[in-house]
Structures are given as C-alpha cells and as structure tokens.
Amino acid sequence: MAMEAATIEKLIKDGIPDAAVEIADLRGDGDHYAALVTSAAFKGKSRVQQHQMVYAALQGRMGGELHALALTTAVPDNA
Amino acid sequence: MVDQNVVERIKQDLGSSDVVLYMKGTPVFPQCGFSAAVVQVLSHVGVPFKGVNILEEPGLRQGLKEFSNWPTFPQLYVKGELVGGCDIVREMYESGELQSLLTEKGVATGVNA
Numbered sequence: 210m211a212m213e214a215a216t217i218e219k220l221i222k223d224g225i226p227d228a229a230v231e232i233a234d235l236r237g238d239g240d241h242y243a244a245l246v247t248s249a250a251f252k253g254k255s256r257v258q259q260h261q262m263v264y265a266a267l268q269g270r271m272g273g274e275l276h277a278l279a280l281t282t283a284v285p286d287n288a
Numbered sequence: 289m290v291d292q293n294v295v296e297r298i299k300q301d302l303g304s305s306d307v308v309l310y311m312k313g314t315p316v317f318p319q320c321g322f323s324a325a326v327v328q329v330l331s332h333v334g335v336p337f338k339g340v341n342i343l344e345e346p347g348l349r350q351g352l353k354e355f356s357n358w359p360t361f362p363q364l365y366v367k368g369e370l371v372g373g374c375d376i377v378r379e380m381y382e383s384g385e386l387q388s389l390l391t392e393k394g395v396a397t398g399v400n401a
Contacts, residue, residue: 256376257358264359272359277322280375 211239212275217267224266225250235279243279249288256282294351302368305338306395310352311362315339322374323362329381330364334398335390367393 214232221230221244228248235241244263251259259282264271271278301308307330313319315327315337330337342349342361353359356370364371366389371377380386390397 256379257370257372260372260376261357264357269359272353281379 212242212270213239214242217242217244217275217278220268220270221246221263221266224268225262229285235277240275241277241279242275243281245281245283247283247285249285251282251284252288290351290354291347294347295355297348298352298355301338301340302365305336306367306393307335307337307390308340308365309337309362310340310342310348310365312341312343314341319343320361322360325374326362326364326377329377329386333381333387333390335395336399366390366395 214234218230218232222228225246225248227250228246231245233243235243246263250262254262260280263280263282267275309315309323309326309330311318311320311323311326313323318324318327327339340348342352349361352363356363358370358373360373362373364373364377371380371386371389377386380389387397
C-alpha cells in the first residue's frame with residue numbers, strides 16, 4: 210500500500226489549516242516520505258505534541274498505509 | 289481502550305528502567321532502520337537502556353500505540369515519559385537537547401563512551 214504526496218499534503222492541511230507542507234519522496238516507492246510541516250499552531254507545544262497533531266491529521270494512516278514519514282515540525286518565525 | 293494488563297505491563301517496564309526503548313528487534317539485532325538509529329544514538333550518548341522487542345509481543349505493540357497516542361516504533365521513554373520516535377530522538381541528539389534532557393532528569397550518561 211502506498212500514498213501519494215499530494216494526498217499526504219492535503220490531509221495535513223485539512224487537519225492543520227495554516228500549515229506549510231514540504232514533502233520529499235525518499236525512495237520513489239510512495240511509502241517513505243520526509244515532510245517539513247510549519248505551523249503557528251505548534252507554538253508552545255512539545256515536539257511529541259506537534260508530531261501527534263500531524264499524525265492526527267493523517268487520520269490513522271501513519272504506521273499503516275503510510276509506512277515511514279520522516280517528520281520535522283517547525284513554528285514560523287513570525288508566529 | 290487499552291487492555292488493563294497491557295497498561296500494567298507498560299507501567300512495569302517504564303518503572304524498571306530510567307530509559308526504555310520499545311523497538312523492532314533487540315539492541316544487538318535491531319530489525320528496522322529507525323530502531324537501529326535510536327539504538328546508535330543511545331550508545332553514542334552512553335546511556336544504559338532497556339530494549340523491548342515489540343515484534344515478539346503484538347498485544348504490547350497495539351497497546352503502546354493507544355497508550356501513548358503514537359502510531360509507530362521505536363518509542364523512547366525517559367523516566368516514564370515519551371520522548372519520541374526516531375525523528376525526534378535524532379533531532380534532539382543533534383541539537384544536544386537529548387543529552388540535557390537526560391542530565392536534567394538525573395540519568396547518567398557517558399557510561400560506555
């Protein structure tokens with residue numbers, strides 16, 4: 210099973226409306242992505258909480274349909 | 289809802305060691321690149337830890353996902369608190385935050401360095 214980068218991006222943006230999302234397909238197999246998600250909603254949250262927000266936006270696909278997502282989260286400078 | 293026996297087992301694990309790594313495989317034979325990466329970080333930092341192979345315990349594997357609201361493995365815990373998976377542990381190691389977290393929590397490091 211694999212996922213399209215565009216689908217991942219849409220899910221994250223649906224879940225975190227102000228998120229800026231950059232996705233790289235690490236192996237071209239639709240199963241191993243790296244993503245940088247930047248959002249003001251992360252402000253004041255721990256890394257674990259920030260990642261949990263992204264996983265929630267992915268609605269349970271993380272670890273199943275989406276095997277690996279090397280995730281980095283960040284707060285925009287102006288937040 | 290997480291099965292109560294699984295919760296008890298997790299609490300037992302987390303109480304038995306300052307640093308617990310739920311992983312795929314064992315520290316000596318990791319069976320997943322992400323798990324191997326965290327084992328490597330922990331050995332570089334020189335912190336003793338308890339490795340738990342979730343591939344041998346499906347109930348624990350599912351229970352942990354719900355217990356911590358974290359969908360993947362490895363999962364690193366320090367003093368019973370989820371620190372994160374491979375991404376976060378690597379990021380914290382590179383920034384030095386992992387070392388300061390361990391020191392702040394009174395966990396000895398540099399043991400086998």
